[in-house]
Amino acid sequence: MRGIAPRFFQTTAFRLSLLYVALFGISMIAVLGSIYIATVNNMIRIADETVERELDDLLLEYKRGGTRQLQKTIESRLRGDQLGGWVYLLADSAYRPVLGNMPSWPAQATKTGRWLRFTLARRKDQYTMRALSVSLSNGQLLLVGMDIRPAEKFTDTMIKAALWGLALTLLLGIGGGYLMSRNMLRRIDVLNKGAERIMRGNLSLRMPLVGSGDEFDRLATTLNSMLNEIERLIASIRGVTTNLAHDMRSPLTRIKSRLEIALTGQGDADKLRGEISYAISESDQLLATFNALLSIAEAEGGSARANMKHVDVWEVAQDVTDLYQPIAEDRGLEMELVGGAGAVITGHRQLLLQALLNLVDNAIKYTKSGKIQIAVTRENNGVSLSVSDTGSGIPADQRAKVLEQFVRLDPARTTRGNGLGLSLVAAIARLHEAEMILNHSSLPAADTGLEVKIYFPKGTG
Template sequence: MRLNELHRTTGFRLATLFLVLFGVIAMLLFGYLYREITGFEQERIDDWLIREHAELKREAPDELAARFEHQNRFDPRHQRPFGLFEASGKHLAGGYAGDRPAIPVFDKPFSMRLANVAGHPPGRCIAAHVADSRIALQCQDTLELDHFDDELVQALLSTAMITLVIGLIGASLIGISAMRRLDAVTASIEEIVAGNLSRRLPVHSKRDDVDRLVGVVNRMLDEIERLMSEVKGVCDAIAHDLRTPLTRMLGGLERAQRRARTEPEYRAAIEEAILETAGLLRTFNALMRISEIESGVRRAGFTAVDLAAVADDVFEFYEPTAEDKQIAFKLARTVSGPLEIQGDPNLLFEALANLVENAVKFAPHGGAVQVTLWHDERGSGVTVRDDGPGIAPRERDAVLRRFYRGEASRHTPGSGLGLSLATAVAGMHGMILSFHDPDVGCEISLFKPTQSQLADSR
């Protein structure tokens, strides 16, 4: 960003806006102070004139001229020129020389130019009718007050200009700082767009609103990078996992083409191809199921679901399989009554069924599998435990990815999508899928956390 685009930055605009608001407030404050200060000085002069006017009214008529001449002797600079005039306007006594000026109002203070005083300064005066149709005029030179007013205005204007300059400089510095941050963010974004998904937006130590936004974007980029890596891993896994059944199916069909002569031989080859195709379809159906769940389309149809009833159905469904393997299959409850959550009963059944199926599959012949319903300060959920080979702690994150097969399951039938589907269902329902560390086997919990537990996990 160039300097001529500085005015477009949000920081510069906000700083300028606050400068304008401060300027308006300062102008109102300065105007109020100016009016109060000048008004106070004028009120002080008017009070003095009114007092002099009251004393003049009490003065004896034959002593007025002597009073005005006495005042004149003590006012050589004519700061307070008094004048006594005949009805015709002729000057009789006092320091206000010359004929009587035009008087706009009597017995009230008024402003006028002291035309008969050197320099014709501005003044504040009061006039009164006295005995023998004479007119008394008492004035106060306000030149110093006007000079003070001018100085005050100049000081206020100078302060306003200095404030404006400093404010614009501050706004420019803020704008330049914002430009540099935006330039760094823009450069990082352009690098990310160019294909470097490991690049992250720079975070400063200020921890302001921009840094919070950058932090959110960086977490989003982490998630995008994870998803891209997962997509690549899924593509590689699909290519790897489908190559074997496709190779077997192709090999079987080629052998049938070369060797088969009778109908039973052709029928056996076709059945083998059908079995391989069905396996492939199950894999693709599982992938599509996970994608559907992760899209959240079915979240709109959530209803109140009794997790205990779902666990009962899963237990009943897998009880015959456990009996065939002579597994001690048990459903335990640590709390009575229903465990209601908002969700999709079919998806919850599918997620819990995958956990139980894995437990029954990997439990040894004559082993034990226990499904436990619980409710405590963590929330409400189901825990599935078996005494099989378990999952190594280093593999627990990996087994939740699609197509991942751990060391213990590498030689058992399956597509490696069961735990991925359970994780997707858990995320859709705001639930948590967590591993525990039993002495023997594997223990996994699927539970709906409380609000406090959810806040701690974040």
């Protein structure tokens, strides 16, 4: 909890809620302010009209029956006004009261236009009066006014209610913002702590989920799948390193011990030459492993993608056939190339050549008799390149596994190899966004046999 309080001021949630509170407060002031102004104006207008009408009535009486009639009317009005909400005052030209319910002419009145405003102490109360006065033709003065305290009380209450409402809004807004940002900070802190623990080296830990399915849970889920992927990659790198060390150790040990024996022994020049050429051929094998690993790294890196051009897969297949036909024939295998020119894709020619070389190399290595077929066909909008043989084949449940680095199915190790050939092909296929499918051979002569097909979905022709 410590440290959360000052930090919540800096959270986006809190700043956003402050902004919303400010905007809401301003709009509330605008709305309530205009309602207030309209109401006050309206109430004053209604009061003014009432007073004006009353004065007009009295003047009419004066016109009809002169001062007597006016005084009678005023007297009857005074009798009727039990609550004292009205003031009537008839005064002589020197402002001395003649008749009415005011002790004297209001000396302290404030004047706006024709209107007078003054307070009046009456029945232990202070009345606020809004009044009109006129001079009569006989020189007397007539004043009529009305108590506007109820209207003023109403507007006072309105202002108070609005201020309370505003204060409550601000309080709720700021309080809500505080709670929201505190909650967010807590969730983020949980993620932060999780990330710190993972960074300290425990890669098997995962971000905790609350189970609400909200954005934090979704973020945690995404981070967890990222961690799964990282863990998988690290495990595979660790596997590759271990396998590499393992694969290097036997040939290096063999080279070392044979060279040591050659050094201490009495061997003649021919024998020494034999040991040296043995060392060279083993070193070649080691170099081949490194080259294969480097090619995989190249295919998986970004630079290979920059070197992509239009490549006719058919021409690549022809080059490989020309290279391997004599080797296949030497082993008594038939080799054929089917398809035609114009199977153009956007690709890396050198790596495509390497991939096909690896596939044909495997086909020759793992086929004792029969035939090897390289086929280039245009399929849908794409191009497919396949190598089929009549060899030992790969059981369906092993086909995914052989694509991993250093995986070899030949337990007796009757053939040489590092188990990197197919992983390189797979990396090259991935680089070309192509699909790599291992299947039972479809050659007519084959009852076992393997077909490896690479399907490039985006042909350019």
